[in-house]
Amino acid sequence: MNASGIDYAAVFQALPGAVLLLTPEFEIADANExxxxxxxxxxxxxxxxxxFDVxxxxxxxPDATGTRNLRASLERVLATGAPDTMALQRYDVEAPxxxxxxxxxxxxxxxxxxxDADGRVRLIVHRVEEVTGIVRAAAGDRDGDRQRMAAELYTRAQELQGANERLRRAHAREQEVALALQEAMLPAPPPVGHHRAAVRYRPATGALHVCGDWYDLAELSGDRMAVAVGDVVGHGLSAACVMGQLRSALSAAARVVVGPARALEVLGxxxxxxxxxxxTTAVQTVVDWTTHTITYSSAGHPPPALLHTDGTVELLDRATDxxxxxxxxxxxxxxARVAFDEGAVLVLYTDGLIERRREDIDVGLGRLTAALTRHxxxxxxxxxxALLAELLPPGGATDDAALVIVRL
Known part of the structure; x- marks a missing residue:
């Protein structure tokens, strides 16, 4: 029993439909009556x-495909974190x-x-309705039309499954193109003057989760550097293409206008x-080593973090729009503008690094702050x-994550 007074174990056993609970390794964790x-x-x-051993x-x-089709469906659930409905399956069972x-x-x-709370697949609910009797009854009916209808139903189900498989392959090819495009537009940055930065990009777990996260670093006049990150809403090739356009536009604007706010206005x-x-969300910062200041502006993006030399962390959230x-x-x-001492660290990132389903963003920001202080x-x-290892879920994130770190 739980706080609601409902015995869910008893409910599971009483379900009229046949249900298995599977682990991510496809081991049977439970079965109802x-x-x-x-x-x-x-x-x-x-x-x-x-x-599949049972x-x-x-x-x-030699034409049996039950195991192959079911395994493919379960793997899609693991990859996407979404339900998968299969076409009618012939899957013979060994007689007891x-x-x-x-x-x-x-x-x-x-x-x-x-x-689970981090968006990882903890269990898979495998529900099956047996329709053997219906198929046999239709196939054995003396009415030739009904027999042909039963045969056609099964054939159409197999054709639908084949069409779905072709669609998945096409989607996978789109994902490969998007990844290649994203990698081409997000190369490792060259040194900006005598300053060096570390950048990371981690795509979401699952073949169909290619998003529009980006980062950009640009050398400005004087001893200054423009650093930006952004996040386009959506997935796939279209999001990656939009990301490329916006990244290029913001990078150009940061070089010709005065200040991050004006650069974001041009981008908007x-x-x-x-x-x-x-x-789309984005944050633009300008680091000035002559004045030891960081000027910044944010368009709905999570706040950059400034790790001071004494180990305290300041979230740059005074210029968010x-x-x-x-x-x-x-x-x-x-x-807004903030001062820094030599040896401080500026951290820009996208929400995939800190956000979790059903969790307040402040919890993720707290994890980031604690990790920065430790390291x-x-x-x-x-x-x-270290940040990627500690902040991303062990089973992989459900959203892309971009990260830029500049030691000042």
Whole structure:
């Protein structure tokens, strides 16, 4: 029982549909009574064993595809963190007590993830409805039309599954192109004057999670450097293309206008003409080593962090405005300035580094602050690696993460 007074274990066992709970390694963690009845198995024969060891394909049927199709569906759930509904499947089951004897069975499966607080797949709910009787009844009916309809239903289901597989392959090719484009536009930065920075980019876990995060560093007149990060809403090739346009526009603006606020104003005007640029967030900073100051402005982006030499961390959040395109008319953006001592560290990042599902952003900012304090003596490259190792979920993030570190 829990605080609500509902015994969910009893509910699980009473479900009329057949359900398995699988680990990310496809081991059977639990099975309800309906599943045990339909499979003709005892609980001890299933729990702790790999699904495909318990229910293998019929070795006497060279055309059997049940195992392959089900594994592909489960792997999609792990990769995307989203439910996957399968087409009608023929998946024969070994007869209870008769090793090597397989019974023809038809199933309608759905696989759904159970996510933890970090968005990782903790369990997979595998629900199946057996439709063997319906298929056999239709196929055995004396009415030839109904028999043909049953055969056509199964054929169409297999065709649909093939079409879905082709669509997934096409989507995967798009993802490869987007990654290549993103890598080409986000190379390791060359030294800016005598100053060096560490940059990192980590795509989200899953083949279809290519986003529009970017970073940019530019040398300005005098002993100054412009450092920016941004995040385009969306995924895939279109988001990567929008990212490239906005990154180039902001980089150019930072070189010709006075101050980060004006650079973001120019970017906002330009973004109005770019499809898909709405609600993009970005932050622009200018580091001036002559005056030992950082000037900054943010368009709805998480605040940069300034790690001072005494180990304290200051979040640069005194010049934050809405994302690009959030206002119908132009409004001057705010700008703020902060002083730094030699040896301080400036950290810019995108929300994938700190945000978690169902968690307040302040919790993520607290993790970032604590990690910076712990690793304050590290050089820029080591600090970048430490932040990624500590702040990204062990199973991979559900959003991209870009990171720039400059030791001042």
């Amino acid at each position: 309906a599943l045990l009845r339909r499979a003709g198995r005892e609980r001890h024969q299933l729990i702790g064993r790999v699904l 229910f293998p394909d019929n070795p006497g049927d 007590g008769r090793p090597g004897v397989f019974e023809e069975r038809y199933w309608s499966p759905v696989n759904a993830p159970v996510l 005007i330009y973004a109005r003409s770019v499809d898909g640029a709405e609600s 809405p994302p690009l395109g959030a206002r119908p008319e132009h409004v001057d953006r705010p700008e 304050r003596a590290a050089d820029a490259e080591s600090l970048a690696d």
